[in-house]
Amino acid sequence: MAIGIKDKVAIIGMGCTRFGELWDKSSEDLIVEAYKEAAQDAGIEIKDIDAAWYASCFEEVNVGRGGIPLARALKLPNIPVTRVENFCTSGTEAIRGACYGVASGACDVALALGCEKLKDTGFGGLPDLGTGEESKFYYPNITAPGMFAQVANAYFAKYGLSREEGKKILARISLKSHQNGAMNPRAHLRRVPSLDAIINAPVIADPLGLFDCCGVSDGAAAAIVVRADMAKDFRPDPVYVKALQISLTPATGIGHQSWDGAHFESTRVPGVKAYEEAGIKNPREEINLMEVHDCFSISELVTYESLQISPMGKGGVDVENGFYDLDGKIPCQSDGGLKCFGHPIGASGIRMAYEIYKQLQGKAKPEERQLKSNPRLGLTHNHGGICGSLVCSVAIFGNES
């Protein structure tokens, strides 16, 4: 294996707007707000930035194509600005671009920023995202909840769970994220429904109900990356990048019977590579907190297992034992997750890194959200596309070099 990114670069500043239905803010407003917080946090100015990577998934929705929206909003002075888009991993792709740029020596200070204005579509759910291979003439009209609903049904069947047993586990996952989101003033959804209300909510795509689905939001998030050896010139508590992995499947899952439909091979592979890159031997013991791609509750459950934190088929046991709760062994979605913090796609991977960064520094706000366990290593996970044909990112961050 290649040497990898471990301890070559560090994050010295981050920003994240409130996520939600931000009718009174344009994408430019959100970009500026996320950038300002990050720049102030890092103690840098626009002239210090050598290059920028900009993530947005739906350029059609009031954000714009290419790197121009970012360059224009921030008045970046004739530097390289690259737009990245790779479904729901777009934000992590921007971090990856900035980190690789800095690690290569091509730039000293790089900006990664993601922004999305999804509420401007005027409808719920996401605009259509073609992946190329499916013809509308013969493929079912597959939606995102419909895709993950199938994973739920395949998972329930594989592990002998009734619909009621399965839905109860999923509801417990969403309840935990609502409890965390309610404590976070920047989260999109801040009410805590009862377990019964979650289980009995209207069905979107069977067996998934309304509360199994994440918020679709407006928002932006930003990170400033420098070489690791420069980091302490900016601040005493930088956060070091330990692993950055992106992986795409060859889509065999949707055309070949080798995929069981109940795990994410697309997550397992980059997870293994990320642990190796970061020097982690036993992720269940060494990872201290996680932000995983909980676009749907079943996605979070199956991700616990595919990341080898929970044993296969036993994720529900950990869920019911509170293993992933804010006061559990590995708090997951401590900021509310996609479920409640919200999911402006291009910003989401960076928003996850923001939460890990703040928790690793001991600076999560308000203070009652800060983990008392002195976390050292945090993991972020995104995936998108079609189940069986997903793009997935796994990143690991640490507060010690």
Place this chain on the structure above:
Amino acid sequence: MEDYYFYDRVGRIKSFTSDRLAFSMDPPAMYGLIDFDEGGRLYLDITDCDLDSLKVGSPVKMSLRRRYTDKRRGTYAYFWKAVPILEKGE
């Protein structure tokens, strides 16, 4: 390479859903991954059934159905859909 036909082969439901968000002329849209007994897998619409009759592992047969209608231009598109094979008495 020889042509290989799936239309008369039995498939089994690997995963399924009944989707109320997806556009459908006859909502909710039901679809899933179908595994053919002699190999092969395809995402297909599932029709002529209700949600309660769908189970992972239950058999389906192929049926050629209209999938797309454009009345203004008078064009129609057809494709195969999966129809559950019901036991007698169901």
